[in-house]
Amino acid sequence: MLNEALRLIRVYHDLSQTELRAGLGVSHSHISEIESGKKQPSLDLLQKYSDFFEVPLSSLLFFAENIHDPKITDKVRAVMAKKIVALLQWVDQKNDKNTASLDARSPK
Numbered sequence: 008m009l010n011e012a013l014r015l016i017r018v019y020h021d022l023s024q025t026e027l028r029a030g031l032g033v034s035h036s037h038i039s040e041i042e043s044g045k046k047q048p049s050l051d052l053l054q055k056y057s058d059f060f061e062v063p064l065s066s067l068l069f070f071a072e073n074i075h076d077p078k079i080t081d082k083v084r085a086v087m088a089k090k091i092v093a094l095l096q097w098v099d100q101k102n103d104k105n106t107a108s109l110d111a112r113s114p115k
Contacts, residue, residue, distance in 0.1 A: 009047070009048065009068075010041055010042055011044075011074055012067065012074050013041060013067075014042040016060055016062075016070075017042075020060065024039055024042070030059050032055070053068075
C-alpha cells in the first residue's frame with residue numbers, strides 16, 4: 008500500500024514520474040518500480056519524499072497504512088464532496104456575474 012500512497016501523492020501534485028525523479032534525484036525506473044510495487048522504498052527515499060512534498064514522514068506512513076480503510080476513506084470522500092460542491096457553486100456564481108456583466112454591456 009506504500010507504493011499506492013506514493014503514487015497518489017505524486018498524482019495529487021500533478022507531477023510526472025520524470026519530474027518527481029528529478030526532484031528526488033533517483034532514476035525514472037526506480038520510481039516506476041516503487042509505484043508498481045516491484046520494489047520497496049528505502050527509508051532514505053521515504054525521507055526524500057517527505058522533504059520534497061514538505062510532509063512529515065509519519066504522515067506519509069499513516070496515509071499508506073490507512074489508504075484503504077473504509078472509515079477514513081468515507082470521511083475523506085465526504086470532506087472532498089463538500090469542497091467540490093462549494094467550488095462548483097463558486098464557479099456558478101462567477102458565471103452568473105459574468106453573464107450579468109455582459110448583458111449590461113450589450114447594446115439594446
